Amino acid sequence: MRVWTSFAAACALAIGAGGVAIAKDEAAPAVKSITQMSPAELEKVRTAGAQILFWSDAQRAANFRAMEAQFPGTTAQHGTPRALPKGEPLAITDAEVEAFMAAQNVAGLMVIQDGKVRLEKYGLGMKPEDRWTSFSVAKSFTSTLVGAAVKDGFIASIDDPVTKYVPELKGSGYDGVTVKQILTMTSGVKWNEDYTDPNSDVVKMLSVPVGPGEDPNTAYLKTLPREAEPGTKWVYKTGETNLIGVIVQRATGKTLTEYAQEKIVKPAGFEG
Structure with missing residues (x-):
């Protein structure tokens, strides 16, 4: 099965660094990350981001097969597929x-x-041969890419402050928060992950209007207050999974698609 994978996010609405699809044999579409989208495309993303958690089963069955129609993304090309033989x-x-x-x-x-x-x-x-959104599988990809970025020297240490890589978070609740604390969701920044609440942060995280080249997820995180000292309280935060994607992109100078293709997709032998 070909799987649509939002590498930048915990789920399909989390595309702070652009969604990623793994192509099988078709040519890759033009690269488009969220910071390259037109105002009309950004508005479409904001609308879909607010609605996705409240889709009906029929809408999910239709949209989860082709999430790029809702969230434009970029495409990684596979290498030599790894065989999966039949077992007992x-x-x-x-x-x-x-x-x-x-x-x-x-x-x-x-x-x-x-x-x-x-x-x-x-x-x-x-x-x-069909695709289906992978949702929180993205966390495994983004965290793996942080490890790769540390090994490659792009990220000096996971104890580095987040603001070293995403300086626009200076002066926000993320001042003094480390990359490790984002990875472990212990930033201390207040967050509501209630999927049934239309006013929760997970619903509103792509709602902040931004200018060209700005990341809406980061713009939203910048508005959040701190509720605990960094490292002392764990709260599940989809927005911080997106932020990990932004950190990797800023540190490596590559899109998540490019870096994932190099470090995960081809070495692991993805077929699609």
Whole structure:
């Protein structure tokens, strides 16, 4: 299955550094990060960012297959795909698996053990070559890219202040917060991640109007107050996953797509 992956974010509405798709054999579209979007495109992103958590099941089933229509992004090209051979089938009937997937509204299910595929099924009309948004899988990618940036010398230390890489956060609640504290979501900055609250930060994080070249997620984070000393309180924050993407881009001078293609996509043998 080809997976639409928002490397900059915890979920599809988190595109502070631009969404990323992994192309299979088609040519890559023109590069477009959020800081390169037109005012009309930014408005579309703000609207989708505010609405995505409240989509109906039918809207999710339609939009999760092609999130680039809602959130324009950039495309990484795969290298040599890593083979995933078939393994011994699980001791479970197709009927049982299909009943579970239907009850849970599952689009795709795969079980891999020791590098072999023991189960692979699709629902909601999906096929193996289709794409589906990966949501919080993005956290694993962005955090891995921080490690790569440290190894490559782009980030001197995860104990560096965030403002070293994102200076526009100076004077905000992020003054004195380290990259490590962003990675561990212990910045001490106040945040509401309630997906059912239309006034929560996770809904409003792309809502700040910005000028050309500005990142709306960073602009929103800059407005938030501090509620605890950095490093003392853990709060799940999608906005800070986006911020990690911005840090990596600023430190490396590359888009997340470019750096992920180099450090993850090709070495790992992604097919799509």
